[in-house]
Amino acid sequence: MATGSGAAAAAADAEEKESGSRMITLTSNEGKAFVVTEASARQSATIRSMVDDGGCVDKGFPLPNVDSKTLARVIQYCDEHGNKEAHTVDERAALAKFDKDFIAELDADKAFLYDVTMAANYLHIQGLFALTTQCIADTIKGKTPEEIRTAFGIEYDLTAQDEEEIKEEDTHA
Amino acid sequence: MTHGIDPLPLLPQCKEVIPLDSCNGLLLCRCLQFDGVSKFHYAVCNPATEEWVMLPDANWADGENRIACLCFDPAISSHFHVVEYVEDEAERVTGVEIYSSKTGLWSLHGNGWNGVVLVSLSVNRRSVFLNGFLHSVTPADEIVAVDMEGKKWRKIPVPDRDNDIGIIHQTQGCLCAFNVDLLDIFKLSIWFLEDYDTNNWILKHTVSSLDLFEGKNYRLDFEYQVIAVHPDCNLIFFVYGLDNTLMAYEMDRKEVRVIRNLGHDYCWPYLPYESLPNKRRNPAASLTDELIVEILRRLPIRSVCQFKCVSKSWSRLIADHEHRKKLPQTLSGFFYESINYERYPHRARHFTNVTGRGMPLVCPSFSFPPQWHDVDLLDCCNGLLLCRCYVSRRNLAFDYAVCNPGTEEWVVLPDASWGVDERRACLCFDPAISSHFHVLEYVVDEDSYITGVEIYSSETGLWTLHENGWINEEVNPVVERTSVFLNGFLHSVTLAAKIVVVDMEGKKWRRIPMPDPDGLDNGIIHQTQGRLCAFHVDPNDIFKLSIWFLEDYDTDNWILKHTMSSMKLFGGKKYRLDSGYQVTAVHPECNLIFFVYGWHNTLMAYEMDRKEVRVIRKLRHESRQPYLPYVPMFSESLADGR
Numbered sequence: 147m148a149t150g151s152g153a154a155a156a157a158a159d160a161e162e163k164e165s166g167s168r169m170i171t172l173t174s175n176e177g178k179a180f181v182v183t184e185a186s187a188r189q190s191a192t193i194r195s196m197v198d199d200g201g202c203v204d205k206g207f208p209l210p211n212v213d214s215k216t217l218a219r220v221i222q223y224c225d226e227h228g229n230k231e232a233h234t235v236d237e238r239a240a241l242a243k244f245d246k247d248f249i250a251e252l253d254a255d256k257a258f259l260y261d262v263t264m265a266a267n268y269l270h271i272q273g274l275f276a277l278t279t280q281c282i283a284d285t286i287k288g289k290t291p292e293e294i295r296t297a298f299g300i301e302y303d304l305t306a307q308d309e310e311e312i313k314e315e316d317t318h319a
Numbered sequence: 320m321t322h323g324i325d326p327l328p329l330l331p332q333c334k335e336v337i338p339l340d341s342c343n344g345l346l347l348c349r350c351l352q353f354d355g356v357s358k359f360h361y362a363v364c365n366p367a368t369e370e371w372v373m374l375p376d377a378n379w380a381d382g383e384n385r386i387a388c389l390c391f392d393p394a395i396s397s398h399f400h401v402v403e404y405v406e407d408e409a410e411r412v413t414g415v416e417i418y419s420s421k422t423g424l425w426s427l428h429g430n431g432w433n434g435v436v437l438v439s440l441s442v443n444r445r446s447v448f449l450n451g452f453l454h455s456v457t458p459a460d461e462i463v464a465v466d467m468e469g470k471k472w473r474k475i476p477v478p479d480r481d482n483d484i485g486i487i488h489q490t491q492g493c494l495c496a497f498n499v500d501l502l503d504i505f506k507l508s509i510w511f512l513e514d515y516d517t518n519n520w521i522l523k524h525t526v527s528s529l530d531l532f533e534g535k536n537y538r539l540d541f542e543y544q545v546i547a548v549h550p551d552c553n554l555i556f557f558v559y560g561l562d563n564t565l566m567a568y569e570m571d572r573k574e575v576r577v578i579r580n581l582g583h584d585y586c587w588p589y590l591p592y593e594s595l596p597n598k599r600r601n602p603a604a605s606l607t608d609e610l611i612v613e614i615l616r617r618l619p620i621r622s623v624c625q626f627k628c629v630s631k632s633w634s635r636l637i638a639d640h641e642h643r644k645k646l647p648q649t650l651s652g653f654f655y656e657s658i659n660y661e662r663y664p665h666r667a668r669h670f671t672n673v674t675g676r677g678m679p680l681v682c683p684s685f686s687f688p689p690q691w692h693d694v695d696l697l698d699c700c701n702g703l704l705l706c707r708c709y710v711s712r713r714n715l716a717f718d719y720a721v722c723n724p725g726t727e728e729w730v731v732l733p734d735a736s737w738g739v740d741e742r743r744a745c746l747c748f749d750p751a752i753s754s755h756f757h758v759l760e761y762v763v764d765e766d767s768y769i770t771g772v773e774i775y776s777s778e779t780g781l782w783t784l785h786e787n788g789w790i791n792e793e794v795n796p797v798v799e800r801t802s803v804f805l806n807g808f809l810h811s812v813t814l815a816a817k818i819v820v821v822d823m824e825g826k827k828w829r830r831i832p833m834p835d836p837d838g839l840d841n842g843i844i845h846q847t848q849g850r851l852c853a854f855h856v857d858p859n860d861i862f863k864l865s866i867w868f869l870e871d872y873d874t875d876n877w878i879l880k881h882t883m884s885s886m887k888l889f890g891g892k893k894y895r896l897d898s899g900y901q902v903t904a905v906h907p908e909c910n911l912i913f914f915v916y917g918w919h920n921t922l923m924a925y926e927m928d929r930k931e932v933r934v935i936r937k938l939r940h941e942s943r944q945p946y947l948p949y950v951p952m953f954s955e956s957l958a959d960g961r
Contacts (some may be wrong), residue, residue, distance in 0.1 A: 303631050304634070
């Protein structure tokens with residue numbers, strides 16, 4: 147049902163999308179509203195697809211799985227990556243520097259790092275997700291299984307026989 | 320809907336556990352003992368960490384079920400208190416008994432509220448712990464408050480004495496009260512104690528049961544209950560109706576949302592539970608399996624294998640077929656063929672897992688490419704497989720095909736300019752360098768000397784001929800020996816016990832002498848841990864094998880790593896390399912060497928460091944070389960330029 151005026155409106159819409167000037171409201175699970183540029187919000191594949199599907203842009207997007215503190219930090223990342231250009235070497239270096247500082251700060255608060263990771267996963271923010279999971283991976287690299295259990299709050303439930311079997315497999319894999 | 324916590328399997332064995340109160344992440348229960356009908360203990364537990372403590376007996380009489388409340392605020396103290404109201408026969412409160420987890424003691428405090436105090440025994444009147452005081456509503460329409468020392472006693476008038484006093488809760492650090500309007504008993508009023516010190520109540524909101532419950536005339540306490548207010552926002556939780564439907568009402572937006580039916584047989588109390596802040600709960604524990612896999616895939620394969628010993632769930636997680644595809648890969652098994660003229664078709668392809676057990680990780684029948692009936696496996700390199708597919712065996716017309724058994728993708732290479740002769744062809748692929756692969760053919764003259772190489776690039780989709788750049792030397796690759804693709808170069812051993820090396824551009828040509836060029840044999844090469852390694856028969860003992868590592872790739876510096884005797888390897892048998900056994904592969908990540916030996920073509924592994932031998936499985940007599948070590952690749956797509 148693409149009427150003439152509808153097509154024109156779609157074109158105008160596309161133009162607006164292009165410029166990324168539209169503002170989008172994201173609401174945390176505590177009901178706090180965050181207004182961000184569309185370019186910033188589009189860092190999230192989840193929101194991007196909702197916007198592109200003509201979702202409730204005006205009403206905003208409630209994010210029942212993300213609390214305000216986490217959302218604020220996630221938006222900080224999205225703003226940087228969504229609103230800034232990354233064409234020149236300098237621009238890319240600036241973003242890389244931002245990422246480095248961003249993750250270093252998060253790394254200092256592991257609990258928060260996990261929250262941000264889960265939010266990045268939920269919102270499908272690829273760059274942020276890669277950044278945080280890599281950070282966690284770097285942390286656990288070289289740790290013993292015992293240290294992993296402590297770090298992740300996991301109970302040791304393997305029998306001696308289980309361990310024997312795993313080790314046997316390991317010599318071959 | 321998933322449950323955040325299990326229903327208390329953590330508590331020690333009791334006849335019955337009755338939840339009494341919850342407060343800021345902790346839960347107070349009455350645990351009835353097996354011995355004695357009415358004897359009980361109080362237990363306080365943290366469902367998130369599954370920690371619990373049993374409280375010592377107070378000096379109360381058996382069977383006297385007093386009202387007990389839990390008082391805990393991690394912002395004030397890491398210790399909790401349990402308060403019991405002590406009553407006389409007339410149900411007048413004579414005092415409170417307070418247990419402190421700091422001292423581990425109960426202490427009795429006489430009633431400090433002036434005058435007679437009754438405490439409603441109705442369990443659906445919750446008490447509220449706020450600002451260090453416990454608040455309870457009395458049937459005399461008063462809120463009585465006491466601190467945890469039993470020193471400060473206080474009364475707070477209810478907001479509207481004329482109307483039925485309802486219920487107190489707390490939200491956003493504020494005491495709030497609910498009551499019904501006497502003029503309209505289906506109307507609920509919600510009051511906030513805006514100023515704690517001056518007892519200043521403010522009517523925050525009124526709502527009719529008609530709006531709450533789809534036009535139904537429900538009354539508080541009869542058909543519905545207020546069970547909690549969200550600690551951080553104006554969200555009220557109700558339970559109503561026959562099915563005990565849990566629902567939430569957003570005060571500001573006046574929106575109702577049904578959460579779920581709790582079922583007809585649910586009963587009081589509904590205790591709001593708020594897991595403790597991050598420093599107490601372990602947020603890593605809430606990472607989903609999917610997220611853990613995402614983290615593990617960024618680790619080296621050795622770490623991942625090690626982490627199988629973390630727990631049962633991690634072990635299962637890592638072993639899971641679908642997860643394993645995402646995780647870093649290592650040697651998973653061997654492709655090989657068999658020929659048996661007592662069956663049809665005579666030729667068959669096989670795959671054995673490196674463990675020798677279980678269903679083969681990949682299907683070796685390659686049902687995916689069309690009409691691949693007559694196929695020879697030639698080479699395997701970092702997850703890709705090179706095959707020669709015969710159009711007709713009679714006139715030896717064939718195509719090369721490269722496939723990824725992990726993703727079941729395949730490409731057929733265009734014809735090169737060769738005749739029908741079967742040249743030696745090698746596959747060169749390293750996803751760390753490029754997503755494109757190369758196929759290299761050694762071009763030989765009538766005397767079997769190399770005149771050049773023909774290289775196919777999947778990037779250009781073309782074959783290019785390069786003339787022999789190994790100057791002055793007539794070289795001839797040993798046909799049945801493996802070649803090694805490493806550091807962007809293809810390495811093959813020649814009959815002159817030299818390794819000829821060429822890059823994929825046909826520009827850089829190099830020779831590396833084998834470690835023992837004057838020895839009894841030409842030697843064999845493999846790779847492990849990013850290095851070339853060479854095997855030679857010991858010149859002094861033909862039943863002995865020596866293993867060399869090329870420690871420095873640039874200076875041809877070989878180091879003798881290990882020697883081993885066939886007696887040790889094959890249960891006391893004197894086997895000779897090639898005639899009695901073959902070196903099939905070296906594990907890419909560790910000092911594990913794979914052999915195939917004997918009549919039954921038994922696949923076995925030898926651990927160099929521990930000098931341990933292990934039989935993997937018999938591949939059967941009819942199996943034949945090459946045994947191609949396979950490291951799967953599930954992620955990359957097969958890149959072909961055409």
